[in-house]
Amino acid sequence: MNKSRVEAFTDAVxxxxxxxxxxxxxxxxxxxxxxxxxxxxxxxxxMVGYLFIGVAWYNHHYMFSKVHVxxxxxxxxxxxxxxxxxxxxxxxxxxxxxxxxxxxxxxxxIIYLLWTISYLLLTHKIILSEERYGHQKSADDxxxxxxxxxxxxxxxxxxxxxxxxxxxVFLPVAQLLAVxxxxxxIGASFNEDSDQLFIGEKNED
Numbered sequence: 001m002n003k004s005r006v007e008a009f010t011d012a013v014x015x016x017x018x019x020x021x022x023x024x025x026x027x028x029x030x031x032x033x034x035x036x037x038x039x040x041x042x043x044x045x046x047m048v049g050y051l052f053i054g055v056a057w058y059n060h061h062y063m064f065s066k067v068h069v070x071x072x073x074x075x076x077x078x079x080x081x082x083x084x085x086x087x088x089x090x091x092x093x094x095x096x097x098x099x100x101x102x103x104x105x106x107x108x109x110i111i112y113l114l115w116t117i118s119y120l121l122l123t124h125k126i127i128l129s130e131e132r133y134g135h136q137k138s139a140d141d142x143x144x145x146x147x148x149x150x151x152x153x154x155x156x157x158x159x160x161x162x163x164x165x166x167x168x169v170f171l172p173v174a175q176l177l178a179v180x181x182x183x184x185x186i187g188a189s190f191n192e193d194s195d196q197l198f199i200g201e202k203n204e205d
Contacts, residue, residue: 001070001071001072001074001075002070003064003067003070006064006070006074006075006078007061007064010060010064010078010082011057013082013085013086014053014057014082014085017053017085017086017088017089018050018053020089021046021049021050021088021089021092022046024042024046024089024092024093025039025042025043025046026039041096041097041099042092042093042096044096044099044176045092045093045095045096045099045176046092046096048092048176048179048180048183049088049089049091049092051180051183051184052088052179052183052187053085053088055183055187055188056085056115056119056187058188058190058194059145059147059187059190060081062145062190062191062194063122063123063126063142063145064126066126066130066135066138066139066141066142067126067129067130067138068130068133068135068138069129069130069133071125071129073125073129074122074125074126074129077118077121077122077125078122080118080121080122081115081118081119081122083118084111084114084115084118085115087111087114088111088115090111091104091107091108091111091112092108094107094108095107095108095176099172099173099176100171100172100173101172102168102172105168105172105173105175106168106172108175108176109164109168109175112179116151119147119151120148120151120152123142123145123148123152124152126139126142127139127142127143130142141191141193144191145190145191146186146187146189146190146191147186147187147189150186151186163178164178
């Protein structure tokens with residue numbers, strides 16, 4: 001399967017998701033700055049969602065830059081990953097209506113969990129595919145991604161589930177802070193070669 005087509009399709013879906021998220025922000029009827037105050041909960045959840053998708057896209061871009069062969073399995077798992085990502089605008093909008101309410105926060109957490117599982121499955125399949133076709137270095141580069149190393153660690157998964165349950169029970173609003181911390185300190189920790197991916201191609205031109 002043509003990798004460029006898959007990447008272009010993924011980029012288009014991500015762009016639409018981000019567009020839907022900002023369209024949820026309602027323009028105040030009043031011209032007073034204070035009219036924005038009721039929108040603050042959505043702005044908070046929107047910023048977290050935007051950061052989440054942006055960092056996810058960067059990691060996805062790096063991962064696919066290492067792919068040599070896009071198999072049927074990779075295509076379908078990428079589709080599942082995009083499907084889980086498409087629910088982020090819904091979760092973002094709902095949680096903004098009750099930042100400390102359990103219902104929206106539980107739904108937000110479920111979407112985050114499904115996204116993590118689908119991303120791990122996609123990453124794992126890419127690693128296996130690269131190894132199968134003799135591209136061990138590419139497979140090793142993907143394995144070194146911090147987001148994969150952390151979320152594929154069963155100890156981290158169990159600890160995260162315990163923390164998530166405690167947060168939902170005692171302080172649901174803290175989930176957004178927890179997600180932000182995960183994004184900044186894990187998702188945004190990129191491989192050292194991520195800035196040099198296409199330098200060789202530019203020099204050849």
